Amino acid sequence: MPLNSSKKSVSLLLISTLFFALIQTFHLSPTFASTGTVTAPAAPTFALSTSNQDPGDFVISNFTDTLLVSIGFVNPPAGVTFQLPTTTGLTASYGYNFTGGKTQISFTASQADANAALAAMTVSTGSTNGTITIRVTASVNQSNTYYNPINGHYYEYVPRASTFARSVTQSASAYHLAQTRTLHGLRGYLATITNAQEQKFILSNVNATNIWIGASDDAVLLNEVISPRDTFANQTAAEGKWYWIDGPEKGVKFWEGASSSGKWVHQTTSALLERTSENVSNARYENWCTGNPATEYTLTSGRSMSEPNNWGSGEHYALEKWSGSACWNDYGIVDGFAQSGYLVEYSENWGGLTTFSGANFATASATALVDNAARNVTATLNGNTSIDVTWSAPSGGVVTQYLATATSSNGGTTRSCTSVGTSCTITDLDGLKTYSVIVRTTFNDSSTVDSLQSNSVTTLAITPPSSGGGGSSATTPTPTPTPTPTPTPTRTSSPRPTASPTPTQNQVIQNPLIQNPTPQTGTSNNPAPLVKRLIEDVVESLRPKVVNLFSTSNSQNSTAAANSNAQSPNFDNQKALDLSVNTQDKKVVELPSLVLINDVPEPSKVVIVDNTTAQVVTPNGGLLNVEAKDGQQNIPVDNRGRVQMVRQNDIETEGKGLAPNSEFAVYLFSEPTLIGIGKTDAKGQFFASFPVEDNLPLGDHTLQVNGTLPDGKTSSISMPVVLVDTLATAQIQAMPKTILIDNNPVEAATNTFYFFIAVLIALIIFMSFGGSRLLFAAFRRRKDDEENVQPAL
DSSP states (O other): OOHHHHHHHHHHHHHHHHHHHHHHHTTOOOOOOOOOEEEOOSOOEEOTTOOSBOOOOOEEESOOSOEEEEEEEESOOTTOEEEOSOOTTOEEOTTOOSSSOBSEEEEEEOHHHHHHHHHHOEEEOOSOOEEEEEEEEEEEOOTTEEEETTTTEEEEEEOOOOOOOSSTTOTTSHHHHHHTOEETTEEOEEOOOOSHHHHHHHHHHOOOSSEEEEEEOOHHHHHHHHTTTSOOSSHHHHTTEEEEOSGGGTTOEEEESSGGGOEEEBTTTOOEEOSOGGGGGGBOOOOBOBSSTTOOOOSOTTOOBOOOOOGGGOEEEEEESGGGSSSBEEEESSOOSSOOEEEEEEOSSBTTBOSOOSTTEEEEEEEEEESSOOEEEEEEEETTTEEEEEEEOOSSSOEEEEEEEEEESSSOOOEEEEESSSEEEEOSOOTTOEEEEEEEEEETTSOEEEOOOOOOEEOOOOOOOOOSTTOOTTTSOOOOOOOOOOOOOOOOSOSSOOSSSOOOTTOBOOOGGGTSOOOOOOOSSSOEEOBOOOGGGSOGGGSOOOOOTTOSSSHHHHHHHHTTTTTOTTOOHHHHHHHSOSOSSEEEEOOOOEEEETTEEEOOEEEEETTTEEEEEETTEEEEEEEEEETTEEEOOBTTSOEEEETTSEEEEEEOOSOTTOEEEEEEETTTEEEEEEEOOTTSOEEEEEEOOTTSOSEEEEEEEEEEOTTSOEEEEEEEEEEESOHHHHHHTBOOOOOOOOOOHHHHHHHHHHHHHHHHHHHHHHIIIIIHHHHHHHHHHHHHHHHHOOOOO
């Protein structure tokens, strides 16, 4: 090969290597993957005692790899199952098959084959009515990964780590290794098994035995994990007190004692309970092995138990599926033949993160009604302030009348229409209000059944009446007569209008929802507006906790808020940042916050995210996000980190951890002002908004959100905000923008290495293209100059 060709080849190779190094140095890493999606059908209604009904089509899109698809019916009425008549190309996951009716299943398939199976899916019902959530989830299939469609959690079996964890700093432990694993954007934790459904799923669908789970009574570990609430002087003090050590249930005790002499723990009070039948419903779940470890059971009173027995005085960690059985065994820390690996659990709304995310995951749900009700209720705007309502008749029964009632989510008047057919028109609605419709069917035996809620429709502005005389309607408006006072309607226990007496078409129903409207659930992209109520109409658990974070008048609560960090030395600023949302721009600010669980203060901190969102964070993760909006633009927090509420703009709140489908209340202090009532979704999350009204005083305030936890305890979260008059004021006192600095030493060192490699390659290229001759010539010229210098006389 000629020399010049050789030099050109080497040069091209060096240039390619240099380009790769520069890409690494400047993080030029484009991605080309599309984000997978699952879309759900409109909410279906299923007739009672009917087979092979069509639920509508769930459709999976934008996936290319082999998928793990899961279908789950959450809380179905008795007798409700689904079938998959088309299974071509599907492989049932471990523990499942395609025979008979199902309430849940997982399978692997291509996107096309999965969609064919979903399109052919049918539903059969029994004689019991109720509602049901149909959940379909798709993700790129990964080995040893299992999805529970009922609780929405992933589980990953990792076949390694023979030791459990003597300390949280032991890098080789199952406890530590589980925390290093991530899936679809969420961090994992050693599995916590809190009910019989979860236990049955793991038993039937996780293909492994003798698996570490996240339970322990080891004093050293417990003191590091759950301190300072509970501490143990030695192992004798901790012996038999079993806690979950990570995840949403971190620090929750579920058992105390040894084998048959042990006691249950109360779900809400943590009091010890005798294992009797009357205590079953109040006890936290456990699944210790009995004398017959092959028997699968739910929480059962009085059974003979062989575990936990602390055999050899060294068994302080829990193994699931002991020797292939359906139960748990306590086991020792030392390496042994029994333990095969550990089980990692991934769940939403934990550890500061909200949902599974990424291109490789998607899910969708539809709420279905199982009853003999009107179906396919559809609302269509007719003109400015009328709604045409259509529906399909129930599958059975003799109908005597339909009553269609339109209620507003943002304060509009409730109105209705009646029909003996399957349509009617509701008129005289308020302008610029959002309405949805429920159709009540009355049968010839006087029984009534309500439909699912229709789609939402927003009315238009009411056109002013003409002034007459051929003039423009905008010149001289018709004088408004003085209205006749309307008496306040009597409150009833029913949230919907009764069918008797029968109203005439379009008559205004004096419905208690006029004064006490039903809140709606929101989403992250579409927060639901809070609805107005009087404080005296709020249930006791949602009443305000009178505390003003900017006042010393309530010294007890103010002190609790100010000293919340001091109550938990292990909950420092770095821990709060780790538990907050996954973004670079976040900081802890020295603002008071107060989290009360059953009126008992919990440690908390305020984290500012992207200079616009204030988040209240506890050792269990972020609980409440608040941000101010000017249209679609975020309003920055002030220089102390307080959310700036600007008059005639909106506030958006986001939270988690409350009871599913429950109401919550939002207040503003100093004097308690009920801003409104919202509703959580099926996961206990809420996404709500409310306007900043002109009658609210300027200055410092406390924003408080009160709700109910899944275990029945009350929750109250308070944080400081400030109300300002204009956007200009908010911008003047805005917190300075953060200058992000990469503080990852490993990545910084790697980039420095790539930089020096790039410089070296550039030097080699320079030398290859004649640089060496230039340098040699320069040295020769300097030497000749030195030799020609005449010596001084």
